[in-house]
Amino acid sequence: MDTSYTSMKTVIISNRLPVKIIEENNEYTFIPSEGGLATGLGDVYKNGNSIWVGWPGIEVPEDRQQEVVEKLAALNLYPVFLTQDEINLYYEGFSNEVLWPVFHYLVTYAHYEQSYWDCYRSVNDKFAQTTLKLLNKNDRIWIQDYQLLLLPCILRTQQPFATIGFFQHIPFPSYEIFRLIPWRKELLNGLIGADLIGFHTYDDVRHFISTATRLLPVNSTANVLSKGDRQIVVEAFPMGIDFDKFSGLTTTQEVKKEIDYFKSGKNEVKFILSIDRLDYSKGILERLRALELLLQHHPEYIGKIELYMIVVPSRDSVPQYRDLKEQIDQLVGNINAKYRSINWIPINYFYRSFPIEVLSALYATADICLVTPMRDGMNLVSKEYIASRNQNDGVLILSEMAGASKELTDALIVNPNNLGDIMEAILVALKMPLDEQQRRMKAMRSIVEKFNVKHWVQNFILRLNEVKDTQKSLLTK
């Protein structure tokens, strides 16, 4: 490896910064952002030679922007300010009412509005302008996720020799789905401005290559696309978590206290955990229906199991998210009203976020973790549960539609649309002997420990360096 690269600065760019602003009594404070990208990469960037460009999460009036710039600069974070119109059209509109549903195969949720697209283009350009002001000649650029698909090409046009990596944290759909988008070619052209494009799974890579070669005048050899004298490498980099952090947390005094609190008086009750952002891709309603099915067909478990379901508020100004929230509220209410007794309730439902210590205690206490998304790029909750199981017990039930299912093959793998399948998996998990739990958990822990988030970052950066070196040597031939 060319060692000059190790001293290169990395400019990470994502829609959201790893912190977001909360305004209370006219005071701004910063709290961690939700979601896999921010939690996964949020700690890693602090340790390296990196800066991060992104939106701070709310509209900041012009006369207060300087204050925010200064506070964030101390954390090596550089804000891109969005107006309320841009938040509505680029973030809620194009990103979350077009790309998010289509990339998660929920095409009927998509609204192909021209105004969304126009704003998506101009905001990608805005991100480019902020980045270009911060960029030095030898910096490497690492763009994150679907909100910035046009950014690689915009930056390439301005800086033809720049080192540009792109990683997508959500699935890439098959050609038949992707081609429905009116601006499909523009999106692909935007993306192939990068030198290296990464996805979580090999299936995403396959879908992307097949889509690009069918829609664009590019050639492909294995996982390399070529356009003129440029080569673009497309590869799978399954994202990991900070294993040591989650494993270590469960042994702290604070978390131990929480664990004792959860366990007290519940020796006879098996505890099932579910944690997600509010999102229709997460299969929350189906998961609840599967639990209802179980209570209906296996009344012997009434009073013997409890679901702790945390739904972290997200995108609640997008209509489909608001509707989903109402449906969840209703279904939880119905199930609890039907099955609860004076001193037992089947679903403990929380619509809020929790500090990491509480999450850690929940992970460490749960007999079963139920992760059943309809479709998910990776799903880091499943890995956080595994890292928190220091005794090697507990059972993970995991959707085959989550990227994580490709690595965590010792989980009980289910089809999230098959409620009977989920119910059966819960029954198997409830009865699983300890030695089988331990055999499966040990195997999964070694994978999550080894392929942790540091490994993911290093692997991507190393590959980006190699790809750039190869390109340079091809050009000088």
Ligand code: G6P
């Ligand atoms: C997923 C996406 C991220 C996004 C996160 C939270 O993890 O891959 O790009 O930041 O959800 O969603 P939000 O819309 O609140 O940023």
